[in-house]
Every structure is written in structure tokens, then in C-alpha cells.
Amino acid sequence: MGGFGVNNGTMQVGHIIAFINYMTQISTSLMMISMVFNMFVRARASTFRIGEVFAVEENTSWNSLKHEVTGERGRIDFENVTFSYTGQVQDAVLKNITFTIYPGETVGIIGSTGSGKSTLVNLIPRFYDVTGGTLKVDGVDVRRFHPHDLREKIAIVPQKNILFTGSVRENIQWGNERAGMDEIEQAARLAEAHDFISDAPEGYDTMIGQSGVNFSGGQKQRISIARALVRHPEILILDDSTSAVDVATEMRIKAALKKYAKGLTCLLIAQRITSVMDTDKIIVLDEGEVAGLGTHEELLEKCRVYQEIYQSQIGKEVL
């Protein structure tokens, strides 16, 4: 007598198979329960983190008055700017930075890793406040702007481009919800993205991400640039955002911006010297200080740091 058909301590093949089947079903269910439990624990932790982010109080004070623009639109002045993430002068990552960028100029920013390039441009939309000195946009101290007014002028393409799961059109439109199809297409053309988007299976409706097309790194960067351009900014900041784009395409993007985005002030952070060689002027950063400022030719003549970058990348001795 046995509950599972066991006779005299023996089992038939059919019973063994049924036993294994039941055990598999039980263990699968147990695994599912533990997976759900795991996901629940993770979701709970994420909820706490999201709550923490929402609870953060803004530590930047904004002038609630809408300022009157009196200066030139797209002009940027750094006046003896010092910045430290800790607020302590001895930890300053930017020291006594002074320069002016005039409306419509394309300015290259170059320097070794950690020299302060991203920090410098992040001060412009007031992601951080200067620790010392004054930073002006349109001739007005950035602290006098309303956040909405200041940030509406500026578009930043960050180092790490963030495209979300959705269509190419939605990804570009995220920069400006009111943009129509013609504006989206125009921005994509300026960013040298229109052709490969049109060649994609469903054009601008092609899905990006896991369930859609996986664009190359350079193509993703160009979609991110289109997203920034569709906002019609007065100041465009490209933070190493053409690093995966080939040199010829990068040159075409810069030429298109110069020709069609008239009056646009453009800051171009780059690792490659070829990316900044043809800009109106180049700022060379070294350990948080301006080591040189001028055109490619001027810097090649007088800036030691620039000469070293040139030699290491181009491989030619500077005469």
C-alpha cells in the first residue's frame, strides 16, 4: 500500500515520471514566488529613492523677478569665476576663470580629463552656482534670471546621451513638445541625422531601444543634438557629444550650424583637437585654469598645453 502507487517498496516508471513532473511544477512555483518577492524588495527601495529625490529642497536661490534683457543675446561672460564642489576655496576645481564669448561665436573647449570642462559649462544654466566671481549671460548675472528664462535660452547635449524607448520622433520632440514634424526634420537635418533616420525601417516612427532599432553611438549622439536644436536655443553646449561621430560628419554638422543657425552661440567640449581647430576661438583648460585662449594658430604659437595636445594627437612637432 502506498499513496503514490508504491508496491512492496517499488515504483513504476509512470509514477516516477509523474513524481518528477509534480516536483518540477512545485519548484517552478517556488522560484516564481521568490522572484516576485525580489522584485517587490527592489521596487520598495526604488520608491524610497524616488521619494528622496522629490524631497530634496532646492539649494539655489532664484530671483523671482523676470529680468529685462539689456545686453547682447547669447553673450557669456566669466569674470574671475572660481568654483568648488565642496564650497571650500582649497578644493576649487575652477580658478579665476575670465573670458567672454560673443553672440554667434563657436568656441572650442579642450583640456585633459578632469581639467574642469564639464564643470565650466554646467555653471552656465546654473546647475551649480559659482563659488566666487560673476557669470553673466546676455550681460546679466545668471543669479538674476528666473530659472525658466535662463534655461530656455540654453540647450546642453550631455556627455552621456540619454535616449528613451520610443520613436525617433518622440525622442527629438522631447526637446520641444510644441515642435511640429517640419521643425523636427529641420533639426535632424542640421544634426546630420535626417538621412539615416529616413533609411531606418519606419523613418521617424522607428522605435529606439530594446524593441526597436539599435542605432550606433554616433547616430544616437546626432539624435541627441537634434533634440537640443529643436528647442531653438540661443546657446548650444555640446559636451563631448560628437566623440563617436566621424570627423567628416562632425565638420558638416558644424558647417550647417554656422550657416543655418545664425546668431547661435556654440560651446563645443572635445577631446579631439581636430574638433576644435576650426572654431572661432579655443579655451584651453589645465587643472581648472585657463591655460590659453585664442585661435588654433595663435595657441599653436604660444600655448604650451595646446602644443602638447597637438603633438600627442597629430604627432607633429610644433615649429
Ligand SMILES: Nc1ncnc2c1ncn2[C@@H]1O[C@H](COP(=O)(O)OP(=O)(O)OP(=O)(O)O)[C@@H](O)[C@H]1O
Ligand atoms: N559632481 C561632482 N562632485 C564632486 N567633484 C566633481 C563632480 N564632478 C566633477 N568633479 C571633479 O571636478 C573635477 C573636474 O571635473 P570635470 O568633469 O569638470 O572635468 P572634465 O574636464 O570635464 O573631465 P572629462 O574630460 O573626463 O569629462 C574633477 O576633479 C572631478 O573629479
